[in-house]
Amino acid sequence: MHAVGKRRGAIILGLLPALIIYVIFAILPILQSFYYSVMEWDGFSEMTYVGLANFKEIFQDPLFWNSVKNNIFVVLASVFGQVPIALFIALLLNRKLKGLKIFRTIGFLPVVLSTVVISLTWSLIYNSEDGLINGVLRTVGLEGWAQNWLGDTNLAMISVCITVIWQFVGLYLIIFLAALQNIPEEVLEAAKIDGASEWTTTRKIIVPMIWDTVIVAVILCIAGSLKTFDLIYVMTNGGPSHSTEVMALYMFNETFSQLQYGYGSAVSVLIFFFSLILIYLVNKIFGKKMI
Amino acid sequence: MKKLSILLVGIITVLTLAACNGGEGETTSGSDVIELTLWNDWTEDRPENTAYKKMVEKFNDKHDDIEVVIEAIPHDQYETKLRTQAAGNQLPDMFRVWPGARLAPLAKGGATLSLDSIKDNWEGEIPEGIMKDYQYDGVQYAIPGNISETSLIFYHKDMVEAAGFEEFPKTYEELKSLITALNEDGKTPISLGNKAIWPLQSVYISTIADRFTGSDFLPNAISGEASFENEQFINSMKVIEELATMKAFNGDMNTIDEAQARSEFNAGNAAMHFAGSWAIGPVLDSVENVDNIGVAPFPSFEGGDGDPAKIAGVAGGGIALNSDLSKEEQEAALEFLKFFYSDDMYQQLVKANIIVPADVKMGEDIPQVFQEANKLAQGGLAPVYDATLSPELTDIINNGLQAITLGDKTPEEVAKDMQEQAEKEQ
Numbered sequence: 001m002h003a004v005g006k007r008r009g010a011i012i013l014g015l016l017p018a019l020i021i022y023v024i025f026a027i028l029p030i031l032q033s034f035y036y037s038v039m040e041w042d043g044f045s046e047m048t049y050v051g052l053a054n055f056k057e058i059f060q061d062p063l064f065w066n067s068v069k070n071n072i073f074v075v076l077a078s079v080f081g082q083v084p085i086a087l088f089i090a091l092l093l094n095r096k097l098k099g100l101k102i103f104r105t106i107g108f109l110p111v112v113l114s115t116v117v118i119s120l121t122w123s124l125i126y127n128s129e130d131g132l133i134n135g136v137l138r139t140v141g142l143e144g145w146a147q148n149w150l151g152d153t154n155l156a157m158i159s160v161c162i163t164v165i166w167q168f169v170g171l172y173l174i175i176f177l178a179a180l181q182n183i184p185e186e187v188l189e190a191a192k193i194d195g196a197s198e199w200t201t202t203r204k205i206i207v208p209m210i211w212d213t214v215i216v217a218v219i220l221c222i223a224g225s226l227k228t229f230d231l232i233y234v235m236t237n238g239g240p241s242h243s244t245e246v247m248a249l250y251m252f253n254e255t256f257s258q259l260q261y262g263y264g265s266a267v268s269v270l271i272f273f274f275s276l277i278l279i280y281l282v283n284k285i286f287g288k289k290m291i
Numbered sequence: 292m293k294k295l296s297i298l299l300v301g302i303i304t305v306l307t308l309a310a311c312n313g314g315e316g317e318t319t320s321g322s323d324v325i326e327l328t329l330w331n332d333w334t335e336d337r338p339e340n341t342a343y344k345k346m347v348e349k350f351n352d353k354h355d356d357i358e359v360v361i362e363a364i365p366h367d368q369y370e371t372k373l374r375t376q377a378a379g380n381q382l383p384d385m386f387r388v389w390p391g392a393r394l395a396p397l398a399k400g401g402a403t404l405s406l407d408s409i410k411d412n413w414e415g416e417i418p419e420g421i422m423k424d425y426q427y428d429g430v431q432y433a434i435p436g437n438i439s440e441t442s443l444i445f446y447h448k449d450m451v452e453a454a455g456f457e458e459f460p461k462t463y464e465e466l467k468s469l470i471t472a473l474n475e476d477g478k479t480p481i482s483l484g485n486k487a488i489w490p491l492q493s494v495y496i497s498t499i500a501d502r503f504t505g506s507d508f509l510p511n512a513i514s515g516e517a518s519f520e521n522e523q524f525i526n527s528m529k530v531i532e533e534l535a536t537m538k539a540f541n542g543d544m545n546t547i548d549e550a551q552a553r554s555e556f557n558a559g560n561a562a563m564h565f566a567g568s569w570a571i572g573p574v575l576d577s578v579e580n581v582d583n584i585g586v587a588p589f590p591s592f593e594g595g596d597g598d599p600a601k602i603a604g605v606a607g608g609g610i611a612l613n614s615d616l617s618k619e620e621q622e623a624a625l626e627f628l629k630f631f632y633s634d635d636m637y638q639q640l641v642k643a644n645i646i647v648p649a650d651v652k653m654g655e656d657i658p659q660v661f662q663e664a665n666k667l668a669q670g671g672l673a674p675v676y677d678a679t680l681s682p683e684l685t686d687i688i689n690n691g692l693q694a695i696t697l698g699d700k701t702p703e704e705v706a707k708d709m710q711e712q713a714e715k716e717q
Contacts, residue, residue, distance in 0.1 A: 043374060043378030043400070044378070044396055044397065044399065044400020044402055045399060045400050123546065126546070127543050127547070128542045128543040128546065129541060148542055148545075150545075151544070151697075152697075236546070237488070239486065239488060239690075240545040240693055241690060241693050256371045257371065257682060257686060258686055259396055261378060
């Protein structure tokens with residue numbers, strides 16, 4: 001007992017620096033946001049306490065609900081875009097293939113590229129006048145299909161989401177590949193001996209065996225989509241006419257462009273709770289405590 | 292226990308070493324040279340920025356005891372960064388500021404230093420009417436470096452001629468027929484980059500609305516004496532709506548920024564480009580044939596109440612000082628300002644095609660386009676919307692005008708949104 005007690009002291013001491021840094025840089029700012037969220041403050045002058053007035057105002061602002069709607073759209077597009085596509089490609093790549101490494105590198109490349117670079121490149125691709133997509137459509141005679149991809153309020157969100165999906169498929173691809181390669185050879189051999197077709201093996205053995213990884217990917221995906229900001233900020237700046245404005249961007253604009261620090265903090269508090277609720281729901285649905 | 296104490300000793304050593312380092316660093320920088328950081332948006336390679344930077348260099352060469360360090364941030368991000376830092380109480384020693392409503396929160400929050408003590412330096416040199424743009428509550432916070440006319444029309448003379456116009460249209464009706472003629476020729480009439488959503492407001496509406504409502508309208512609407520739902524103001528936004536429906540702009544106007552739109556114009560892919568005096572230098576620098584470029588004032592609108600000789604403009608190029616500077620630093624910074632806003636710099640700016648507030652002589656070598664633009668300022672300046680409106684109202688009109696171009700909102704709806712916000716602020 002004595003020995004453990006001593007060791008526990010050392011463990012606590014060892015954890016202390018990390019804990020202090022975590023509290024200062026993660027917990028305190030969150031608490032500070034809570035504090036600012038009940039204030040009216042332009043960033044310079046004296047703060048005044050306004051209670052829940054900021055929250056009341058947010059709930060009445062149609063632009064906030066618009067940003068929530070857009071954000072949910074990004075979450076759905078990511079979960080139902082990134083994860084299935086990544087899983088599909090991972091299953092294809094998970095065999096003895098010549099040049100597997102090259103495919104993996106190509107798939108992973110977008111993940112390591114800077115988001116700003118991706119955003120600018122895709123903005124050029126989407127440009128309605130001389131962009132790549134419309135250029136190709138015009139060359140093959142599908143003139144009528146050419147669109148104002150980022151400049152049309154109905155299309156802008158879809159266009160942005162395609163870029164988001166493209167950017168992160170590689171990440172989940174690598175995660176799934178790693179999981180697939182951990183499936184013991186014997187299990188697959190046994191299935192083969194039993195005469196299971198490749199489709200059956202995939203459906204009944206491989207996918208169930210990596211299911212936990214899939215759930216983790218879904219949760220990562222949701223958390224990532226909720227705080228999506230930089231890509232949209234560079235590509236469309238939330239426009240045209242608020243059609244691609246997500247919660248983080250709404251918060252940013254209210255806080256820094258309109259100098260309402262209290263109001264902006266209240267929005268970030270809402271984003272915080274929104275994320276908690278969504279992730280709780282996912283955990284509930286899959287019936288497992290993953291995070 | 293022994294391990295524990297080794298660990299403790301280790302931590303303490305590291306901490307003391309770190310502390311020592313910090314202490315040493317401070318003593319060296321706090322010695323005889325006063326270092327002043329200056330934030331600005333002089334990132335683009337254009338003559339005015341070079342002139343500014345040259346002035347800073349000259350100042351540093353002349354002063355052994357003061358060192359001005361430049362930190363440049365791209366224009367579209369500059370104000371965001373400044374406001375963020377201001378909120379965190381981490382402003383640099385000196386920083387570029389915009390006048391009017393954009394200076395107000397900084398001045399109101401006590402973040403900037405009063406310059407009243409050195410104001411006399413420019414008496415008789417810069418007209419009081421222009422100095423006033425950088426005042427808040429009667430206190431001077433920066434010295435104007437230039438005048439920014441926000442509404443000029445640049446055009447390719449040959450393209451306008453080819454469309455059947457001997458001279459540039461003087462009225463809106465004529466402008467519309469020019470646009471139709473260009474469209475029929477398959478040319479883009481006006482190159483616009485409104486992704487950052489301010490050009491339609493700052494460049495277009497500031498002058499168009501003034502033509503319709505007159506210059507008293509904007510201050511009156513803010514104070515509550517007039518309403519944004521005024522018919523003339525709505526008429527001005529209808530101009531934007533009409534231009535968008537008649538396809539006066541390039542199709543990607545909402546997805547490219549102002550600089551991209553300007554290079555499209557420079558490359559001859561559009562006949563006109565509406566921009567402010569900030570574009571004079573970049574346009575003259577990059578077009579193939581300078582003589583082919585014309586500059587015109589905005590056309591007059593039938594039935595408008597405003598003075599058609601005016602264009603929107605405001606003082607610019609001011610540098611504000613951090614109110615937290617020590618006595619020594621303040622003196623150094625004030626000396627810098629006196630040096631910076633001197634005849635020497637205004638001369639250089641004129642050569643760089645920048646319109647300046649001070650009365651300077653112009654040589655023969657100054658290009659035609661610049662002289663014409665300079666003349667336009669003499670007709671009087673109308674208020675620029677985003678230099679006068681609160682950030683919230685600016686946001687509403689910026690987004691509103693974009694929505695109008697997309698057909699998502701009507702001018703009446705935008706006017707109503709603005710009036711509601713204005714009433715909240717009164």
